[in-house]
Amino acid sequence: MICQRCLEPAALPVHGEYIYAMVREGDSERSLPKGYDALEVGEEPLDVLTMVEDELLLSLPIVPVHDAKVCQQPAGQDEPEPNENEVSRSNPFSVLAQLKRDPNV
Numbered sequence: 001m002i003c004q005r006c007l008e009p010a011a012l013p014v015h016g017e018y019i020y021a022m023v024r025e026g027d028s029e030r031s032l033p034k035g036y037d038a039l040e041v042g043e044e045p046l047d048v049l050t051m052v053e054d055e056l057l058l059s060l061p062i063v064p065v066h067d068a069k070v071c072q073q074p075a076g077q078d079e080p081e082p083n084e085n086e087v088s089r090s091n092p093f094s095v096l097a098q099l100k101r102d103p104n105v
């Protein structure tokens, strides 16, 4: 994954715990004990790898970022400080303010 703060590759630990209860195809899931996910087993052999993969994908963060301690771009410095001289020179609003002050316009 790519860190969305510094755009460097990031290895993020993923942790998840899942409890499954096997149910036969067509059986009601309502009879499951609390905290259990239904794992429907039918004629097809169970694809555990795909199942784990899906669960891991679901537990991934939506916006991956490094831990603040290791990120190349420390938090709070996302935006470069604007050069003050450049801002006042090219500020389009200062032109508008001059126009407003002129009574002939």
Ligand SMILES: [Zn+2]
Binding pocket: 003, 004, 005, 006, 007, 008, 010, 065, 066, 070, 071, 072, 073
């Ligand atoms: Zn980062």
